[in-house]
Amino acid sequence: MIGMFAISCAGHDNGQMYVIIKEDADFVYLADGKNKKLDNPKRKKRKHIQLVKAGTNEALEQKLKEGMTVYDEEIKRAIKLRMNHE
Template sequence: MSEYTGLLVKSTAGHDKGEFFFILREEGEYIYLVDGKIRRLDCPKKKKKKHVIPLLWEKQSPGDKIRENKRVTDEEIKHFIRCFKREDQVVRR
């Protein structure tokens, strides 16, 4: 288990710039990202660590389940990211 696994991150480079993901696992300088919608648990996106920024989140999230090796679904991930985006937009206004 790595220190990055389960974190909510925002992509800073590539065609998915600005999108939110959870880190499913880490291998060297690469991480594997899931969003529950396009990048599902069975087909995560491979990306370099330097191309994402971690976000702080105090509430329970699917990331906790990922870190604890518990079962998590694409629906849980998708729902959490959708709610996070909604709250993030409200704060910025």
């Protein structure tokens, strides 16, 4: 799931789009490059997000999976491009 887009389904950020940057057994860690940055991601339970299946950013996904350096601007731009395609 790392590198996929996700929409928050619960909480004060309901409807906000994020990129999954890390995951563990119960939680995913989300960043949007603006309010929630890579150095302080949002922790959310898996059941409180909805994955966006279409329109993943393969380059960003590959960088996250390989542990390469990713910048907040890249995440912010990927979300902006994804929102413009809807």
